[in-house]
Amino acid sequence: MPVITNIDDLKRLHRRRAPKMFFDYAESGSWTEQTFRENTSDFDKIRLRQRIATDMTNRSTRSTMIGEEVAMPVALAPVGMTGMQNADGEIKAARAAEKFGVPFTLSTMSICSIEDVRGATKAPFWFQLYVMRDEEFVDNIIARAKNAGCSALVLTVDLQILGQRHKDLKNGLSAPPKLTPRTIANLATKWAWGLEMLGTHRRTFRNIVGHAKSVGDMSSLSSWTAEQFDPALNWDTVARLKEKWGGKLILKGILDVEDARQAVNVGCDAIVVSNHGGRQLDGALSSIRMLPSIVRAVGDEVEVHFDSGIRSGQDVLKALALGARGVMIGRSYIYGLGAMGQAGVTKALEIIHKELDTTMALCGRRDVTTLDRDVLLVPEDFEGRWA
Ligand SMILES: Cc1cc2nc3c(=O)[nH]c(=O)nc-3n(C[C@H](O)[C@H](O)[C@H](O)COP(=O)(O)O)c2cc1C
Numbered sequence: 270m271p272v273i274t275n276i277d278d279l280k281r282l283h284r285r286r287a288p289k290m291f292f293d294y295a296e297s298g299s300w301t302e303q304t305f306r307e308n309t310s311d312f313d314k315i316r317l318r319q320r321i322a323t324d325m326t327n328r329s330t331r332s333t334m335i336g337e338e339v340a341m342p343v344a345l346a347p348v349g350m351t352g353m354q355n356a357d358g359e360i361k362a363a364r365a366a367e368k369f370g371v372p373f374t375l376s377t378m379s380i381c382s383i384e385d386v387r388g389a390t391k392a393p394f395w396f397q398l399y400v401m402r403d404e405e406f407v408d409n410i411i412a413r414a415k416n417a418g419c420s421a422l423v424l425t426v427d428l429q430i431l432g433q434r435h436k437d438l439k440n441g442l443s444a445p446p447k448l449t450p451r452t453i454a455n456l457a458t459k460w461a462w463g464l465e466m467l468g469t470h471r472r473t474f475r476n477i478v479g480h481a482k483s484v485g486d487m488s489s490l491s492s493w494t495a496e497q498f499d500p501a502l503n504w505d506t507v508a509r510l511k512e513k514w515g516g517k518l519i520l521k522g523i524l525d526v527e528d529a530r531q532a533v534n535v536g537c538d539a540i541v542v543s544n545h546g547g548r549q550l551d552g553a554l555s556s557i558r559m560l561p562s563i564v565r566a567v568g569d570e571v572e573v574h575f576d577s578g579i580r581s582g583q584d585v586l587k588a589l590a591l592g593a594r595g596v597m598i599g600r601s602y603i604y605g606l607g608a609m610g611q612a613g614v615t616k617a618l619e620i621i622h623k624e625l626d627t628t629m630a631l632c633g634r635r636d637v638t639t640l641d642r643d644v645l646l647v648p649e650d651f652e653g654r655w656a
């Protein structure tokens with residue numbers, strides 16, 4: 270076993286261990302992947318101020334997100350088909366998050382169901398909702414999330430239709446994988462993954478299969494999404510769902526100042542500044558570039574969370590210093606899960622925690638909740654001038 274010291278190591282192991290179609294699904298962005306690439310490369314443009322000779326004892330990464338205490342302000346993002354990266358992946362990720370003391374978010378498009386995760390963990394988790402055309406299904410899944418004691422609804426507002434991802438189309442992505450000569454050849458090299466999968470019965474979209482009126486053919490995710498997701502979703506829908514849910518609401522997928530203002534008007538508890546990890550509108554600016562202007566516009570009125578592009582504790586520190594209350598990580602923990610199951614998710618969290626803590630200290634700071642722009646060196650043209 271190679272020594273794992275950073276998130277990139279986990280990614281290499283994930284690539285080796287998981288079937289190609291699922292690793293590629295996680296690793297892809299839409300179209301040219303420009304936004305996907307810039308989500309990470311823009312973080313590198315921000316630099317850190319080294320400060321010395323301040324007392325560094327008693328450092329703390331503890332904080333709160335939507336009023337919930339967290340060991341560090343890093344939540345696990347909702348990721349569809351997590352249970353295809355590693356058998357019962359959602360349960361493993363939720364358990365790792367619970368042990369670490371950070372929130373886990375279960376996707377509507379997970380393999381394990383709300384009830385599966387509820388049964389396997391004690392800590393309340395967040396549930397991410399995709400709005401389907403079938404209103405009965407939406408009502409029903411909101412009720413199930415309430416029943417399970419989910420402490421927040423994460424309503425994703427940037428995927429009424431699915432961004433086109435070339436790798437998924439070329440690989441014939443489906444869950445479970447369709448057996449073709451090419452997938453069989455690939456699966457034959459992934460026997461450890463396959464053995465684990467045989468040990469579980471959770472191989473379908475269990476939030477949906479058995480609960481939705483018309484499940485349809487889920488073998489092609491892109492056409493299934495087009496058929497089932499509600500393209501009419503708008504701010505009235507958001508207001509209605511907020512009423513129906515009645516609990517804490519997080520709006521995920523906001524990348525524009527005007528949309529952020531609308532989110533404040535509708536009265537949510539937090540927004541997630543996000544471009545869906547570069548998987549939706551290719552050509553959109555990186556999430557980290559958009560963060561400062563959104564914080565300036567609504568930061569006093571709503572909790573601003575951030576995701577897209579975080580691969581280290583240094584990235585977490587940069588987002589917090591630019592005004593995010595907390596962040597979500599997607600691929601960073603999925604690599605860990607794909608590499609080595611629950612232990613890998615724990616490893617990803619440990620790596621990010623260690624990097625965050627050490628970076629804070631070397632920047633002369635002891636408390637994660639008081640990070641501000643003073644710890645950063647941001648190029649003057651970082652936000653850019655766009656017309
Ligand atoms: C494989 C994959 C599947 C995803 N599925 C969902 C999903 O079901 N619901 C959702 O709201 N976001 C989904 N996302 C977006 C993530 O929640 C998050 O916004 C994104 O991963 C952040 O970027 P990062 O991976 O660079 O951290 C998915 C992302 C990935 C990589």
Ligand SMILES: O=C(O)C(=O)c1ccccc1
Binds near residue numbers: 378494548
């Ligand atoms: O892949 C995704 O990013 C995602 O959010 C999704 C959307 C529809 C079905 C499965 C996953």
